[in-house]
Amino acid sequence: MSTVLLLNLLWQIGTLALVTLGLAIVFGKLRIMNMAHGEFVMLGAYAPVITAGFGLPGWLQLPVCLITVALVAFVLERAIIRHLYGRMFDSLLATWGISILLREAAELVFGRGYQSVSPPIPGTLHLLGTDYPAYRVAAMALIALGFAALAWWNARSKVATRIRAMTGNPALAQAIGINTGRLSAASFVFGCTTAGLAGLLLAPTVRIEPMMGLDYLVRSFFALVTGGLGSLEGLGIGATLIAGTQSVLGALVNQTSGYLAVLTLSILFLWLKPDGIRPYSR
């Protein structure tokens, strides 16, 4: 396998893992089947477009991304999502409505056509005997660091346990002193914001358009289903399986067969092993 293919594979797995992280929280922990997850990626990706449109300096991309995505997520959680905990089918439908809402809103604000932005770190880096875009290398390093920090924090924090207690039995969780309204809103906003961050990170490498979210939604859902909803480990396995299948087949055969293989794999998992490779355990 050529080095470029290997680096591309790592890039695909890393970015998919980051996109999936938010869904792992919102679907895996809060049990909201968030069909609008991809639209938060899309919103995050528009942050550089916003800063460029207002002529703002590049370093403001990050705060602009965090603020817009978090604000939208917070408003939606308080207005709509909070009614849907424990109603998985309704959550699927309502978030579907939200995804249309966000797409149409983006179309009205930014227009239907696609836009592109240039990476903040230009040029290439000589790595493992090949030239690879420096921006992607830096982004992959950031993602790896972020996940390492998250794993370290996750092993020590009780927040995940509290969220499980809340979704398992909200009344009892309130009785033992968990502020369920605040915890669920915070988890939802955090999950959506990581999706927005993933969008910002992906922005210089993709075409930014209102419809771009669907592809990320599908792949992150299937990464979760194959990996399992319970753990960071499952998330990593799922992202590797989905992104790996798609990029290896995409490179060796063609894009269509990679896409079809991912869909087929997901159907088999949904049917025969709906709890994934690493089922809910810890």
Added chain:
Amino acid sequence: MASVLIPVSLLLGALLLVPQALGEFTAYQLGLYLIYGIAAQGIGFLWGKTGILPLGQALFFGVAAYATGMALRDGGGLVLHLGLAAVVLAAIALAAFGLAALIFRGRADSGPYFSLITLALVMIAEQVAGTTTSLTGGFNGFSGYDSLAGLDPFGGFYYVIVAATAAVTLLLLTLNRLPANLIARAVLDNEPRLQLLGYPTHAIKGLAFTVSALLAALAGGLFASHQGIVTPDATGFALSAQLVILTAVGGRFHVLGPLVGAVAIGWASDSLRDSFPYWELLLACLFILVVLKAPGGLAELVERGWRRIIPARPAVLPPATEAPAPRAPQDPGALAFEDVRLQIGVVRILNGVTFETPAAGIVSVIGPNGAGKTSALNTITGTLRTTGGAIRLGTQRIDNRPPHKALASGIGRKLQVPSVFFSMSVAENLTIAMMAGRARWSDVLCRSPFGWRSGGLTRVLEHAAVPLAAELSRPAGTLPQGHRQFLEFAMTAAAEPPVLLLDEPCAGLSPEETALMTDLVRAYQAATGALVIMIEHDMSIVEAISDRVLVLHQGQVLAFDSYAAVSADPAVQAVYAGGTK
């Protein structure tokens, strides 16, 4: 039949007037909305009754549309085309049934996952349709064929669409009056209970999915002839989503709801899309609002208003008749456990349970909490899978079979917490129970099962002290706990199983009700000569009713004898007095 014929003739009359009253172009547009409406009616049927949400209906719509386009391009007469349509519909029906029945087999909870599978399937179809250019014309679409029978889409073809709409509406309204409707709704209401009544729920879900797939395919065929071009969008994700939105906004619980949704939203979209840029936003908000606040959609709002003016009349039921005999063997023999083991995770629940009951009589099962009493009954019905040993009924091995097969071998089950169909009336609950183990597939399409009665049911219903006869039209969800216990007992007794498993039938009952329940159990046993196995904590009941008493403790048989012998057993006394064994 008036409740079916009046709405259908009104619908037909109104639609037939459109070309004269509003012009042929309006009729052409309305034709397209009606085509989407037919597909949405299929979604409403599946989703509103069984609770399964199909996210990929465009799969069937698109496949049928491409097939229609290809058949029309290759020429041939109308007869050949209709013959081909029948073949395509049969193939789609088979594929849909196989898919759903396979996926739902062996589980009662894969609703959301099934939706995602249909979503993935439609995405595959869209991708294949877009890339197999030689077959489908790729993204440019498949075109260059005549419409069906050469009818003009702006003229005569409208009447074909109207005929299809009226026929589908007639079919669905008729189905609503039949026992099949009750069974489909029962899947959503309480699937485990339906399985214990002997209904193969995976096949029922498969059939409901088949109906919805066929309607989507019919709509797809009409679409191809109406539009003259089929693109990958016709088998795509976006159309699937649009159909679900039409169904939800129109109202999934009513036959006409999805049709109303399709026409209203289609018309509003076409007239507002260009002049009002926020229309799509508004539609998304409307959809979210329906999901959150009005799950019944427009149709339910209209119906609620209508019922305020004209209250619903109770349906006229066919006269009471003797039900056909149960198919289960009437004398299956003794129930035997042979070293049965059950372990879930690291918890060992049954540790080698061995006993053999007599072929008839009342056996009480007692034991402290956690002894494995309910789990033992669950292994008999197949609700729990054993990890060792064998369970036999007569000569037949019955362990580890799916729960819906228990009744066919003669085993009826009443659960610990009363499990009935909470959204249905008492009479509807009893109709489903009366059909259990007796109805054939053809019976669920006649109205006669609504009048079926059996000795097992009559003895309970006509007992002067049982409260159910006066509550037949009351929803089971509003019954007090005690009445639910009697309802579930009546439902289990209605099937007249030769082996009756009762899990604490007297829990939550007053002393009078407890005496009544023990009378009913005894009367059932005396009339049918059945084997009754009953878990009970109240020793006075156990003493009064039991031929034999089975004592379980920590997943093993501690004693199995007459009440007198068991109560004198020092080991049993030690367990119940709290001493050490």
